[in-house]
Amino acid sequence: MAGQVKSIKEIPREELFAPxxxxxxxxxxxxxxxxxxxxxxxxxxxxTATGCxxxxxxxxxYTSWRVPWVHNAFENAAATASGIEAAFRILEKxxxxxxxxxxxxxxDGGTFDxxxxxxxxxxxxxxDMIYICYDNEAYMNxxxxxxxxxxxxxxxxxxxxxxxxxxxxERKKDLxxxxxxxxxxxxxxxNPAFPVDMYNKxxxxxxxxxxxxxxxxxPCPTGWRFDPSRTIEVARLAVMxxxxxxxxxxxxxxxxxxxxxKPRPIxxxxxLQGRFRHLLQPxxxxxxxxxxxxxxxxxxxxxxxxxxxx
Amino acid sequence: xxxxxxxxxxxxxxxxxxxAVAYAVKQADxxxxxxxxxxxxxxxxxxxxxxxxNGELNAAFIPVxxxxxxxxxxxxxxxxxxxxxxxxxxxxxxxxxxxxxIASSMRTTIVMALANRALSAPxxxxxxxxxxxxxxxTGWIQFFAENVQEAYDLTIQAFKVAEDKRVLLPTIINLDGxxxxxxxxxxxxxxxNDVRKFLxxxxxxxxxxxxxxxxxxxxxxxxxxxxxxxxxxxxMKNSYPVILEVFKEYEKISGRRYAPVKExxxxxxxxxxxxxxxxxxxxxxxxxxMRERGEKVGVLSLTLYRPFPxxxxxxxxxxxxxxxxxxxxxxxxxxxxxxxxxIAAALYNEGERPLLINAIYGLGGRDLxxxxxxxxxxxxxxxxxTGVVKERExxxxxx
Amino acid sequence: xxxxxxWRELEIGCVVPEPGNSVRYKTGDWRALRPVLDKSKCIxxxxxxxxxxxxxxxxxxxxxxxxxxxxxKGCGICANECPVKAITMVPEGGE
Numbered sequence: 162m163a164g165q166v167k168s169i170k171e172i173p174r175e176e177l178f179a180p181x182x183x184x185x186x187x188x189x190x191x192x193x194x195x196x197x198x199x200x201x202x203x204x205x206x207x208x209t210a211t212g213c214x215x216x217x218x219x220x221x222x223y224t225s226w227r228v229p230w231v232h233n234a235f236e237n238a239a240a241t242a243s244g245i246e247a248a249f250r251i252l253e254k255x256x257x258x259x260x261x262x263x264x265x266x267x268x269d270g271g272t273f274d275x276x277x278x279x280x281x282x283x284x285x286x287x288x289d290m291i292y293i294c295y296d297n298e299a300y301m302n303x304x305x306x307x308x309x310x311x312x313x314x315x316x317x318x319x320x321x322x323x324x325x326x327x328x329x330x331e332r333k334k335d336l337x338x339x340x341x342x343x344x345x346x347x348x349x350x351x352n353p354a355f356p357v358d359m360y361n362k363x364x365x366x367x368x369x370x371x372x373x374x375x376x377x378x379x380p381c382p383t384g385w386r387f388d389p390s391r392t393i394e395v396a397r398l399a400v401m402x403x404x405x406x407x408x409x410x411x412x413x414x415x416x417x418x419x420x421x422x423k424p425r426p427i428x429x430x431x432x433l434q435g436r437f438r439h440l441l442q443p444x445x446x447x448x449x450x451x452x453x454x455x456x457x458x459x460x461x462x463x464x465x466x467x468x469x470x471x
Numbered sequence: 472x473x474x475x476x477x478x479x480x481x482x483x484x485x486x487x488x489x490x491a492v493a494y495a496v497k498q499a500d501x502x503x504x505x506x507x508x509x510x511x512x513x514x515x516x517x518x519x520x521x522x523x524x525n526g527e528l529n530a531a532f533i534p535v536x537x538x539x540x541x542x543x544x545x546x547x548x549x550x551x552x553x554x555x556x557x558x559x560x561x562x563x564x565x566x567x568x569x570x571x572x573i574a575s576s577m578r579t580t581i582v583m584a585l586a587n588r589a590l591s592a593p594x595x596x597x598x599x600x601x602x603x604x605x606x607x608x609t610g611w612i613q614f615f616a617e618n619v620q621e622a623y624d625l626t627i628q629a630f631k632v633a634e635d636k637r638v639l640l641p642t643i644i645n646l647d648g649x650x651x652x653x654x655x656x657x658x659x660x661x662x663x664n665d666v667r668k669f670l671x672x673x674x675x676x677x678x679x680x681x682x683x684x685x686x687x688x689x690x691x692x693x694x695x696x697x698x699x700x701x702x703x704x705x706x707m708k709n710s711y712p713v714i715l716e717v718f719k720e721y722e723k724i725s726g727r728r729y730a731p732v733k734e735x736x737x738x739x740x741x742x743x744x745x746x747x748x749x750x751x752x753x754x755x756x757x758x759x760x761m762r763e764r765g766e767k768v769g770v771l772s773l774t775l776y777r778p779f780p781x782x783x784x785x786x787x788x789x790x791x792x793x794x795x796x797x798x799x800x801x802x803x804x805x806x807x808x809x810x811x812x813x814i815a816a817a818l819y820n821e822g823e824r825p826l827l828i829n830a831i832y833g834l835g836g837r838d839l840x841x842x843x844x845x846x847x848x849x850x851x852x853x854x855x856x857t858g859v860v861k862e863r864e865x866x867x868x869x870x
Numbered sequence: 871x872x873x874x875x876x877w878r879e880l881e882i883g884c885v886v887p888e889p890g891n892s893v894r895y896k897t898g899d900w901r902a903l904r905p906v907l908d909k910s911k912c913i914x915x916x917x918x919x920x921x922x923x924x925x926x927x928x929x930x931x932x933x934x935x936x937x938x939x940x941x942x943k944g945c946g947i948c949a950n951e952c953p954v955k956a957i958t959m960v961p962e963g964g965e
Contacts, residue, residue: 169916170933180924180941181892186900187945191923204681208547218892221695221884222875224686225892229679231550232688233573237543240535244505244547244555245679247531251502252553255529256672261681279543282536356920382945390946390959393921578883639882676882686886698877699884705877 162368164202165361172360173199182225183217187389189379189396190214190295192353197264197293198228200363204261206231206245210238210271213302214295229261236275238267239283239292246288262367263290269310270300273334284343284372291366292374293351294336297381305384309334312404313455314448315436317384322439327448332455340374341410349409349418351377354397358418362409378405386435398430403460414470417463424460427453481659481725488622488651489514491658492558492584492644495626497528498666502553502673505533505544509563510596511648512586516558538563542570542581549579549641550687552678554630557581560648561588564602568609574641575610576703577688580633580673581641583611584626587748587799588648589835597836598648600748600800603776604809610703612642612710613777615747617733619656621774622646624727627666631717634673638710645776647749649836665724711778731780733772736762737787740769742851743825745784745814746797747773750832750839754797757844768848773810781817788818791825792855795847799833807864826854832867843867897924901944903959905937911956918948918957 166172177198184190190213198205206229209215215232218225233241242265249260267276272294280292299317300306307320311329316322320329337348347369349362359377366373380396382389399405400419404427407419431437431449440449486494493515496504504523506516522528531548535541541557549555559567564585574581585606589599603613612632616622625644633642646652661669677685691699714731722728735755737743744754751772758768771787773780788794796815798808807815811829818824830847833839847867854860881887914933919925926942927935937948949957 169920172916172920174929176925178925179890179892180926180938181895181897182924183895183897184923186923186943187947188923191925192921195925196920206679206681216690219686219689219886221689221691222886223892223895224689224886224888225890226686227684227890229681229684230686231547231679232686233543233546233577234569237540237570240540240543241547243533243535243540244503244544244549245551246547247505247533247544248503248548248551248553248555251529251531252551255502258552259681278536279540282540285536286533353921388946390950392923392945392947393951576884677885677887683887684889686889688884689886691884694874698875698880701877702880 162365164364166357169356172196172356175199177227179225179227181223183220184213185383185389187382187392189297189353189381189392192356193293193295193351193377193379194266196356196360197363200360201262201264201291201367204259206261206263208238208242208245208263208265210267210276211235212268212271213297214266214268216302235271237279238265238271238276239279242290243283243286243288246290265290265292267292267294268301269294269296269298269308273309273336281343284340284345287371289370290372291363292372293377294375295377295379297379297384299384301381301384310336313452314440316439317436327439327445336376337374337410345372345374347373347409347411349375350405350407351375352396352400352405352407354393354400355407355419358407384436387433391433395430395433398425398433401425402427402430402456404430404456406460406463408463408467415463415466416470417467427456480662480665483657484660485655485657486619487514487653487655488616488619488646489586489653490518491619491623492626492646493518493522494660495623496556497522498661498663499554499627499630499670500667500672501530501556503531503533503545503548503555504557505535505541505548506557506559507535507538507541507563509538509560511588511652512558512560512584514652515584538566539570542567542574545581546570546574546577546579549581550577550679552673552675554634554673555579555581556583558584558586560586561590561602564605565590568605571606571609571611576699578639578706579641580639582626582629582633583641583643585643585645586648586652587645595835596648598650598799599834600798603643603645604800606643607777607809610640610707611777612640613645614643615645615773615776616651617749617751617772619651619654620658622651623658623660624721624725624729627670628717628721628729630670632710632714635713636676638706638713639676640706640710645748650749659725661725669721669724707778714775729774731773731775732783732787733774734769734787736769737771739767741767741792742848742855743769743771743788743791743794744797744844744847745771745794745810747776747810748799750797750799753839753841754844757841757848761845761848779813779817784814784817785821788825789823793826793828793851795828795830795851797830797832797847801831801834826860828854828860829864830867831864837868840868896940897943898940901942901962903944903946904939904962905942905944905946905949905957906960907935907937908956909934911954913954915953917951917953921947921951923947
């Protein structure tokens with residue numbers, strides 16, 4: 162498809178995201194944002210929900226954004242974007258103002274939980290926007306509290322690894338499943354360790370007229386508790402253990418874009434992160450086993466869907 | 472409002488308050504409507520959907536999935552430079568509450584019709600002013616309509632006020648739920664042309680523009696938040712003279728003159744009633760009967776509620792011995808209901824000021840009867856005579 | 871920003887009018903470790919450039935890279951990901 166790349170060298174140079182922001186050293190968000198702003202062609206407007214990205218990049222009087230950028234509240238990024246989209250559509254009709262592409266960034270908090278209603282409404286109404294969830298798997302900005310995206314077993318401040326209850330007991334919500342159920346034409350998972358795969362999926366999403374949903378695994382050194390130099394390494398392991406399948410959904414068809422034939426054991430991923438360390442204890446083995454089953458079930462289902470799509 | 476003079480170009484029609492508001496919004500050629508239905512505002516939303524789908528109104532009608540999203544969507548649309556409208560009531564306003572503050576701080580020019588309805592619990596769909604008052608601190612300009620004509624006129628004027636470059640604040644037009652929203656009354660409507668001339672397309676200030684990429688809605692820490700609020704306070708103050716200007720301009724095309732406050736019998740009133748909303752008509756009706764009997768009563772009704780028309784109220788209450796402040800709502804645990812507190816604060820530092828009594832009335836759509844109004848005036852006369860307010864708070868007509 | 875603005879100087883609404891002005895806020899002083907690039911080893915794969923979270927890696931016309939120490943927070947991702955170990959992390963300010 163036009164605009165897609167075969168290598169990192171082909172990724173455009175222009176930076177629409179400026180340094181000087183206050184995101185943590187080693188934060189997993191900027192690799193996403195930088196690539197999104199390079200991959201989406203033409204004039205664009207970014208809407209962001211309250212959260213790490215919004216707070217750390219727009220502390221008055223500074224901003225790291227070199228495109229128009231709007232923040233309203235925590236749970237309404239998709240609704241705010243709907244208003245901007247509809248306004249530009251009608252102003253284009255009435256006064257010839259050119260319509261920019263709308264990109265929405267929401268964390269897992271502002272997407273899976275408090276923001277889910279607004280996202281659902283926006284998807285149902287079919288607004289033209291690329292909704293991207295940067296999923297660091299907890300409410301990180303407020304200090305690492307659990308969200309509907311926190312994986313089973315993970316320790317957060319509201320699902321601590323305690324003596325009686327060892328971490329979060331519920332499984333992770335399937336965001337793309339929800340999006341697909343709304344009838345979006347394109348949805349995909351993204352991972353910073355696979356930048357070309359990520360870039361090309363964004364190009365594809367941008368070419369769709371209507372809502373698309375992208376789900377980005379965002380390793381968080383602060384919240385997941387690993388050395389900041391390992392952000393990309395952790396992200397890569399998520400894929401190689403099948404904890405984070407890289408796939409895309411396009412007009413009814415599923416396609417696994419990075420096939421993992423021989424997965425690494427999930428322990429390799431778990432042991433690098435402080436939030437999972439308690440799962441390596443023998444008394445918590447049952448949780449680790451459940452997590453492994455979650456991963457296997459999801460992968461197998463995905464493989465079935467992908468082969469049915471061929 | 473002065474007696475209606477027949478200004479050419481206007482048509483006499485019969486409409487309910489909701490229908491009149493929708494008609495005004497259509498004539499105002501809004502760009503974006505995002506609203507969620509709630510009794511008693513539903514007719515506004517339905518009419519607008521009809522206008523749009525029939526091609527009579529060239530606007531984006533966004534059927535949002537909740538009131539919170541309705542206002543959020545409006546904020547986005549207003550920032551993009553569109554002329555925006557929404558409507559709600561009661562629980563819907565309560566759900567939007569978080570965004571009310573954001574809409575005004577971000578200096579959007581959203582116009583909202585609020586079909587005043589009581590807040591749950593228990594659930595009640597009829598008229599109280601709870602919802603209007605809930606918004607009073609949030610930085611929105613607020614008008615109150617007394618009848619359907621006013622609902623229509625104020626809606627048109629609201630767009631002009633909100634979008635004025637010296638103002639840039641979102642604006643609410645209050646109309647009593649059911650009493651005005653669903654009552655059919657006769658009114659004069661302007662020609663489409665006249666409204667178009669009065670309301671040229673919105674000229675947005677700092678709209679979202681890819682050629683001028685700005686950041687909207689940053690985080691402001693303790694080093695800056697305070698200054699943002701000071702600037703916002705100034706904007707609200709500055710809106711007052713603009714509102715007077717718009718009232719004057721509107722009179723030229725409609726023959727109807729609006730003012731922040733309407734007075735009846737205040738020239739020589741010993742005792743006055745201060746009220747807002749549709750019941751002002753009942754108050755004046757009773758006042759006229761009493762004046763015919765030689766009793767010196769007056770009625771002050773507010774068309775403008777925010778910014779609060781302090782000067783007008785203080786001036787007109789000077790010389791009055793006792794005033795009854797009518798509140799169609801209640802503020803639990805407060806030293807008076809909402810309008811009472813506003814009036815008391817405005818009067819406090821004045822040398823000459825009346826004794827004040829707070830009368831609670833009409834909650835949840837309970838009728839305000841002429842008998843209740845007269846009883847309220849009687850209480851004020853009692854206070855005026857003795858120089859003492861025995862009961863500061865009275866509930867009219869409660870069993 | 872050396873001086874704090876008064877309320878009259880603020881732009882209307884809650885806006886920051888100047889795009890990307892965070893470049894005035896030098897986060898380089900966050901570092902405890904600093905990356906040092908050995909250009910002779912660099913194969914211009916651009917992985918460090920694509921992964922840097924600031925971004926604090928300048929990509930030149932010929933695809934060679936240079937670290938921007940004004941913003942580099944010393945996370946060490948570049949050193950960890952470099953396939954030829956051309957970047958080493960050393961303590962900021964020496965031992």
